[in-house]
Amino acid sequence: MRPVIDLADHLPVGSYEIPDRHRTRVILRDHTCRFPHCTRPATRCDLDHTRPHGEGGPTCPCNEVALCRRHHRAKTHSTWRYDIVMPGSYVWTSPTGHRFRVDHRGTHPIRTTHPPDE
Numbered sequence: 001m002r003p004v005i006d007l008a009d010h011l012p013v014g015s016y017e018i019p020d021r022h023r024t025r026v027i028l029r030d031h032t033c034r035f036p037h038c039t040r041p042a043t044r045c046d047l048d049h050t051r052p053h054g055e056g057g058p059t060c061p062c063n064e065v066a067l068c069r070r071h072h073r074a075k076t077h078s079t080w081r082y083d084i085v086m087p088g089s090y091v092w093t094s095p096t097g098h099r100f101r102v103d104h105r106g107t108h109p110i111r112t113t114h115p116p117d118e
């Protein structure tokens with residue numbers, strides 16, 4: 001098992017603009033838009049700063065995720081949210097509170113059998 005730090009692939013730069021060498025790495029890691037069920041190739045996606053640059057999010061591959069234009073907008077303008085579980089593995093929460101795990105194996109609804117604050 002490879003240590004997570006290898007996959008995290010930290011290459012922070014000071015600018016908001018994401019350099020091409022980050023884009024290449026994110027495309028190799030994410031393959032397609034990481035929104036649940038979206039199959040848009042990462043080569044045609046935006047890179048989203050998971051934690052906004054204005055809130056201290058680094059311009060670093062660990063904070064950049066491939067999202068197509070439509071889903072980049074959904075994240076920006078609606079209450080769709082996601083968390084990075086580990087590099088390449090994400091958990092999305094819909095505006096209605098449904099959760100989905102998205103990773104290299106696809107999209108899987110997360111069924112909560114107990115209240116989270118049980």
Ligand SMILES: [Zn+2]
Pocket residue numbers: 008009010011012058060061062063
């Ligand atoms: Zn990083």
Ligand SMILES: [Zn+2]
Pocket residue numbers: 033034035038039040067068069070071
């Ligand atoms: Zn998409």
